[in-house]
Amino acid sequence: MGYTPREERKARLAEAVWEIVLEQGISAVSVRTVAARAGVAVGSLRHLFPTQSELLEFSAELMVERATERVSALVPGADPVEYVLAVISELLPLTPETRREFELNMALIAETPGNPGLARARDDAHARLLDLFIRLAGFLRGEEPSGEGPRHDGRRLLALCDGLGLHLLHQPADADTGWAVVLIREELDRIRGAERVR
Amino acid sequence: MGYTPREERKARLAEAVWEIVLEQGISAVSVRTVAARAGVAVGSLRHLFPTQSELLEFSAELMVERATERVSALVPGADPVEYVLAVISELLPLTPETRREFELNMALIAETPGNPGLARARDDAHARLLDLFIRLAGFLRGEEPSGEGPRHDGRRLLALCDGLGLHLLHQPADADTGWAVVLIREELDRIRGAERVR
DNA sequence: TTGAGGCTAGCACGAGTGTACTAGGATGGC
DNA sequence: GCCATCCTAGTACACTCGTGCTAGCCTCAA
Secondary structure (H helix, E strand, C coil), X not given: CCCCHHHHHHHHHHHHHHHHHHHHCHHHCCHXXXXXXXXXXXXXXXXXXXXXXXXXXXXXXXXXXXXXXXXHCCCCCCCHHHHHHHHHHXXXXXXXXXXXXXXXXXXHHHHHHHCHHHHHHHHHHHHHHHHHHHHHHHHHHCCCCCCHHHHHHHHHHHHHHHHHHHHHHCCCCCCCCHHHHHHHHHHXXXXXXXXXXX | CCCCHHHHHHHHHHHHHHHHHHHHCHHHCCXXXXXXXXXXXXXXXXXXXXXXXXXXXXXXXXXXXXXXXXHHCCCCCCCHHHHHHHHHHHHCCCCHHHHHHHHHHHHHHHHHHHCHHHHHHHHHXXXXXXXXXXXXXXXXXXXXXXXXXXXXXXXXXHHHHHHHHHHHHCCCCCCCCHHHHHHHHHHHHHHHHCCCCC
């Protein structure tokens, strides 16, 4: 909705970056491979992204933006646990699409030492994610997210999810993922039933 | 103890790989940068590692080996929780050394699409880690590791640790890490106190 | 002392890299 | 119509890449 042609072209390049990272590793990303993958000339790519760093950073930010949009599209229903589970399901590598996203995230994290801009994007994404999970924990507990309880539970929930995400990456893309969802649901029930005093 | 000169030289090259990955990202790893870092000629490096893949795989395997040695050196004491916590502390990025190791692990995972040998090393390391955590959970529960309880708890414990590791990476190397240890300890107490029937 | 083999150093090659630059095509406002 | 602007396509440069190769060093057994 309302994207300029320029933004759409940039998004297409960013998607080419994603594909190459996932298929050949981050070391295979170059202006030429990306341009060829997107079907444009190197000069065109460089018109949109003067340097390689900008291309990588844009790719990372677009990924975060897409994920944020998906999560924002969800609305709480009658059951709080189901809502939170739906949110988390959008962020875990359960489907081929989210799996791509998670793998990409790992790869970009790995490249941060050589690219300060990527480190910034990574830290920003993590801060937003932590904030989201603390709010989710507060929602489950029926408390304000500013309290110590939601903060504690949100942190642990996020750690559990990130760790499970890593594990899911270690199994084939078409393998069963139900066990991970079971673990998450248990954790959500636990947060919901936690005593209000710590 | 008992390392051949050849193995020591290979280890030195592998350490140069680590340093470059951590300082400049995995994309900066090349036979030339690694050789220069280790203070040897490219030809010497290639005598030890005919291909670049072998160099990367050896670096990954050496990292796993070093970690395994550290963990194996620990012996259970009077308090099971303290022992398990000590083991986990060796694997989480709590100190500069283990932080390096964790970061390196992430970077190598990110490069697996372009290097099947790395993928094998990664899957092997993960399998051994999962096995270790299931045994730790069994140890805490006082059960055989083959049961469903230790399997379930071990999986969750490993996920929590991996996720916490990721989070620790997102904060400065010299920031406080106590909160992560607190979360782990709570989880260990919880496993130890879990009912034996599920 | 001699000689063999592990090892080092360095060059050469073709391919791939990021970036700079220019010439021309498309497009949209006037 | 015109023309400015955005954009594309392609070339060129200096550099790095992985790898193959050779000539010589060092070390140690015979």
